[in-house]
Amino acid sequence: MISTKNILLVKDNPQDEMLTLRALRRANLANHIDVVRDGQQALDYLFREGEFIEREDLGLPAMVLLDIGLPRLSGLEVLERLRSDMRTKLLPVIILTSSDEECDRLKSYENHANSFVRKPVDFTEFAESVGRLGVYWLAINEPPPGR
Amino acid sequence: MNARLALAVLLPIVACVVQWLLWDMFKPYAWFLFIPTVFLSAWVGGLVGGLVATVICSLLAWYIFIPPVFSFSQDNPASVFSIVIFIFTGSLFSFFFDQLQRSKRRANEALATAESANEKISQLYQKLKEAQRLASVGNWAWDIQSDTHIWSEEVYHIYGRDPALPPAVYPEVQEYFTPESWAELSAAVEKSLSKGVPYECDAEIIRPSNCSRRWIAARGEATRDINGNIVNLQGTVQDITERKRVEQALRESEERLAVIINSAMDGVISVDEQQRIRLFNPAAGQMFGLSMAEAIGQPLSRLIPERFHSAHEGHIRNFAHTGMTARRMGVLGEISGIRTNGEEFSVEASISQSTIAGCKLFTVILRDITERKQAQDEILRLNADLERRVIERTAELTAANRELDSFAYAVAHDLRAPLRAMSGFSHALQEDYGHQLQGEAMTFLEQISLASRKMSDLVDGLLTLSRSTSGGLQYDLVDISALSKRLLVELAQSEHERHVKVEVEAGLQAQCDARMVEAVMRNLLGNAWKYTAHVAEPSIRVYAEERDNAHFFCVADNGAGFDMAHANRLFKPFQRLHRQDEFPGIGIGLATVQRIVNRHAGAIEARGELGKGATFCFTLSDTPVALAQET
Numbered sequence: 159m160i161s162t163k164n165i166l167l168v169k170d171n172p173q174d175e176m177l178t179l180r181a182l183r184r185a186n187l188a189n190h191i192d193v194v195r196d197g198q199q200a201l202d203y204l205f206r207e208g209e210f211i212e213r214e215d216l217g218l219p220a221m222v223l224l225d226i227g228l229p230r231l232s233g234l235e236v237l238e239r240l241r242s243d244m245r246t247k248l249l250p251v252i253i254l255t256s257s258d259e260e261c262d263r264l265k266s267y268e269n270h271a272n273s274f275v276r277k278p279v280d281f282t283e284f285a286e287s288v289g290r291l292g293v294y295w296l297a298i299n300e301p302p303p304g305r
Numbered sequence: 306m307n308a309r310l311a312l313a314v315l316l317p318i319v320a321c322v323v324q325w326l327l328w329d330m331f332k333p334y335a336w337f338l339f340i341p342t343v344f345l346s347a348w349v350g351g352l353v354g355g356l357v358a359t360v361i362c363s364l365l366a367w368y369i370f371i372p373p374v375f376s377f378s379q380d381n382p383a384s385v386f387s388i389v390i391f392i393f394t395g396s397l398f399s400f401f402f403d404q405l406q407r408s409k410r411r412a413n414e415a416l417a418t419a420e421s422a423n424e425k426i427s428q429l430y431q432k433l434k435e436a437q438r439l440a441s442v443g444n445w446a447w448d449i450q451s452d453t454h455i456w457s458e459e460v461y462h463i464y465g466r467d468p469a470l471p472p473a474v475y476p477e478v479q480e481y482f483t484p485e486s487w488a489e490l491s492a493a494v495e496k497s498l499s500k501g502v503p504y505e506c507d508a509e510i511i512r513p514s515n516c517s518r519r520w521i522a523a524r525g526e527a528t529r530d531i532n533g534n535i536v537n538l539q540g541t542v543q544d545i546t547e548r549k550r551v552e553q554a555l556r557e558s559e560e561r562l563a564v565i566i567n568s569a570m571d572g573v574i575s576v577d578e579q580q581r582i583r584l585f586n587p588a589a590g591q592m593f594g595l596s597m598a599e600a601i602g603q604p605l606s607r608l609i610p611e612r613f614h615s616a617h618e619g620h621i622r623n624f625a626h627t628g629m630t631a632r633r634m635g636v637l638g639e640i641s642g643i644r645t646n647g648e649e650f651s652v653e654a655s656i657s658q659s660t661i662a663g664c665k666l667f668t669v670i671l672r673d674i675t676e677r678k679q680a681q682d683e684i685l686r687l688n689a690d691l692e693r694r695v696i697e698r699t700a701e702l703t704a705a706n707r708e709l710d711s712f713a714y715a716v717a718h719d720l721r722a723p724l725r726a727m728s729g730f731s732h733a734l735q736e737d738y739g740h741q742l743q744g745e746a747m748t749f750l751e752q753i754s755l756a757s758r759k760m761s762d763l764v765d766g767l768l769t770l771s772r773s774t775s776g777g778l779q780y781d782l783v784d785i786s787a788l789s790k791r792l793l794v795e796l797a798q799s800e801h802e803r804h805v806k807v808e809v810e811a812g813l814q815a816q817c818d819a820r821m822v823e824a825v826m827r828n829l830l831g832n833a834w835k836y837t838a839h840v841a842e843p844s845i846r847v848y849a850e851e852r853d854n855a856h857f858f859c860v861a862d863n864g865a866g867f868d869m870a871h872a873n874r875l876f877k878p879f880q881r882l883h884r885q886d887e888f889p890g891i892g893i894g895l896a897t898v899q900r901i902v903n904r905h906a907g908a909i910e911a912r913g914e915l916g917k918g919a920t921f922c923f924t925l926s927d928t929p930v931a932l933a934q935e936t
Contacts, residue, residue: 173726180733227718256721258768279721279761280754281729 163220165292167193168200168236170228177281178223178254178288185289187296189220197231200224201239204246221250221295226257226266234262237269248302250295254288310357313350316342317361321369328370335370336391339363343391347398351406355399363392434458441544447475448537449498463521463544465512483509483518490523494538501527501535507545520549572652572671577664578625580605580618584668592652592673594645610643621667624656631657642671650675706775713771720764728757759891766893769824770878773900778818780927785813785858788826789847796834805837806844813849813858816927821901828894829860829921835888836864836919850922855908861920866913875911898923 165182169175175193182191194200200222202208206215222240226233233253240246252273253266266274275291278284320342324331331337339362347355368377371384379385434457437443443460447453454472461468464481473480475494479487486508493504503526510519525540566573572589576582585600593600593608606614624632633655642652653672658665731753739747789809797805815822830845837843840863850857867875867882874880878896895911898921902909906926913919 171722171726173729174722177725177729177733180729227715256718256725258765277721277725279724279728280758281725281732284725284729285732 162189163218164216165189165191165296166200166203166219166222167191168195168197168222168224168228168233169193170195170225174225174277177284181285181288182292184285185292187289187292189292189296192219196229197233197236199230200228200236201231204240204249205243218246218249220301221252221272223252223254223291224271226253226255226262234265234269237266237271241270250299250301252291252295254291309350310354313346313354313358314361316346316349317358317365320362321365325369335366336387339366339391340394343395344398347395347402352399352403355395355402359392359395359399362395363388366391438462442541443543444539444541445472446537446539450536460542463519463542464510465514465517480513481510483511486510493523494525497525497527497538498535501529503527504540507549519544519546521545570672572673573668574600574605574608574671575666575668576605576621577666580621583666589671592644592650592671593642608642610641610649613641621656625658625665625667630659631655642673651678653677709771710775713768716764716767721761724757724761724764728754731757763891763893766891766897770893770897770900773821773824773897774904778821778904780816781819783815783817783819783822785815785822785826786811786847788823789813789830789860792823792827792830793834793845796830800834803834803838803843805834806842808844808846808848810848813847815856815858815925817905817925818901821904822925825898825901825923826860828898832894832921833860833862833864833919835890836866836883837862838864838888840864855924857922857924859920859922861918863918866915866918867911868915869913872911872913876909895921 165187167175167178169178179191179193192203194203199209203210203213204218204222206213224233224236228236231239233255237251237253240249240251250272252275253262253271254275254277255262256277258276263274273291273295275287278287317339320338324338343355343359343362346358350358367379367384367388368375371379371388372381373379379388437457437459441459441463443457443463445457445460446455452474454474456472458468460466460472464473464478466473466481476491479491482490489506490508493506496502497504503524505522505524507520507522510521511517512519522543522545523540524543525538527535528537528539530536566584566586569586569588572592573584573586574582574589575584582600582603582605585595585597587597590596590600595608606617609617640652640654641649643649651674653674655670657668657670659668660666731750735742735747735750742750786809790807793805793807793809797803830847833845837845842863844863846859846861848859848861850859865883865888871882874882876895876899879892881890881892883890899909902923902925907924909921909923911919911921
């Protein structure tokens with residue numbers, strides 16, 4: 159069964175955002191996609207704090223596509239916070255980044271990222287990767303049991 | 306002696322017989338043959354023989370030849386008188402010859418005694434000569450009245466004068482002496498001649514034979530007659546050249562020693578057992594601000610700050626008991642001296658002990674190390690400064706490196722996003738509005754995509770290059786044969802259609818960083834793969850080479866090769882020897898390879914020929930190069 163829950167995209171580059179959204183759309187995913195632009199916003203969104211205190215409680219998103227290079231809090235810091243919080247400990251988080259630094263990959267996995275995907279520069283490849291990601295996490299993968 | 310006696314007795318009998326036979330001739334001289342017989346007997350038989358012959362002759366003459374013959378009766382007074390006279394004469398002969406013989410014997414004895422005495426004298430003379438030769442002492446005498454000189458042989462020898470010549474007389478003997486010595490010696494001799502005082506002086510002579518110079522000790526004394534007049538001068542000369550030479554050497558040695566001590570830069574101070582200063586050289590004087598005259602006899606404690614007094618005395622006492630001849634002082638701590646103006650200064654000292662003429666002497670050699678200590682302090686300060694600066698620089702370098710890393714990171718991350726946007730939006734344009742585009746518009750869009758992909762490759766290459774020089778190296782034993790095979794399989798899988806003959810030598814291994822060396826092999830094999838693309842029968846070979854005392858790993862291909870004239874550009878980043886349309890690439894692979902090899906303290910070299918392939922050989926050292934980045 160395909161999850162109908164939201165997808166949270168954390169990305170500070172609007173062009174990347176547009177292309178990611180386009181790729182997801184082209185993969186025929188109907189899920190609503192929320193976009194936040196920095197690490198702090200991501201945490202606020204997920205914990206419904208700060209500017210998102212008024213946000214309707216629709217439960218956690220089906221997955222978070224998290225970039226690493228983000229203003230304020232980096233993606234890795236966000237991941238660390240999410241994993242140290244009981245509410246988001248099991249939330250599927252996919253690191254989607256341009257970085258191919260080993261240390262980033264290592265830290266991501268150490269902080270229990272569910273997946274680490276390097277964004278290819280070539281759009282065709284990129285679109286394919288993002289589309290597969292969406293399909294995998296929303297349709298193939300079984301999410302952790304919700305509480 | 307009995308034979309003589311028998312002859313003395315026999316002679317009278319023979320005479321008696323002869324006279325009896327010739328009696329007619331001799332008659333009436335009864336004593337005619339007896340008188341010479343008695344004489345002969347006395348000569349031959351001495352006193353006893355003479356007397357016995359006298360008695361026998363007188364009796365024979367009396368009985369046989371003096372009338373009345375054959376009778377001893379006698380009444381002729383003349384005959385009696387002749388008998389008496391004969392006996393008297395015979396006795397006289399006997400006594401005379403006896404005396405003569407005695408005298409002769411005595412004379413012989415005296416002669417013998419004289420001869421043995423002569424012998425002894427001659428022996429003594431030889432001994433004296435020998436003794437004089439051994440002692441190099443000769444004696445001489447000068448009889449002033451007769452002006453005769455006597456020299457012993459050794460005097461000749463000492464002066465080097467021909468022994469066949471007579472002794473040199475005074476004052477002609479002057480020719481043997483140096484003028485200075487003669488002045489001194491002649492004055493002494495004259496004084497002795499006039500006042501009778503003995504003299505003794507050393508003089509230098511020059512042997513005329515070979516002009517060699519000798520030193521003699523000349524001694525002399527005068528003898529007076531009973532009237533007190535000086536009649537004789539005698540004395541000795543002794544060759545003391547050797548002694549003089551030793552004395553001279555000793556004096557020179559002492560002078561040298563004195564010069565050394567006096568000119569030494571270090572202070573030299575000797576103290577006796579009572580710690581009184583016995584020797585104090587100028588350097589010590591300068592050090593302590595004390596003249597030698599002031600220092601000699603002073604207690605050593607005057608030169609030492611008061612608080613060290615007891616400790617110092619203890620040290621010297623201990624040292625005296627060690628039996629060591631020398632040692633460094635200050636082993637137990639720093640030593641200080643005090644100048645007369647009260648200023649204290651640091652010294653370095655060594656002490657030695659010696660016993661001279663039964664007295665113990667401690668000699669201390671001192672060096673004022675105030676300046677050295679200042680220099681040392683300065684060095685320490687500079688060192689600390691240097692260390693601090695090194696730490697600062699290291700920190701700066703580390704920071705700079707970190708900055709560079711984050712820069713590379715940013716490049717990786719941030720350069721890719723616009724590239725992706727270019728690629729993505731041109732693609733979107735193509736997809737969404739492709740049907741509206743005409744002419745070359747589609748080609749242009751493709752070019753944008755191509756350019757962004759190319760740029761992406763460049764970014765990747767730059768990152769690899771930057772990573773090849775940062776981060777620590779992890780040394781492991783790497784199986785280069787296996788690694789090469791794996792990489793070649795990967796290459797083969799990426800291009801199924803190509804058939805490349807590969808050959809990998811078994812057992813190649815090295816101590817190195819596995820991932821770095823994988824990057825090296827990936828680049829080299831990737832190049833080999835790429836540049837053999839247009840060859841009919843491509844082949845790639847991986848093997849080891851031993852030469853120049855080094856172990857080389859080599860990757861050889863039979864591809865496009867390169868012109869050795871441009872070999873120096875091979876390893877420079879972004880430098881390429883082939884056009885993009887021949888062989889695409891960004892020109893960063895070999896630069897990365899060289900950096901990694903360099904970090905392994907190795908070397909890389911390339912051999913090639915245009916159209917005939919290329920060979921790249923590199924070495925790896927077991928010990929990596931220390932890099933500032935690896936902090």
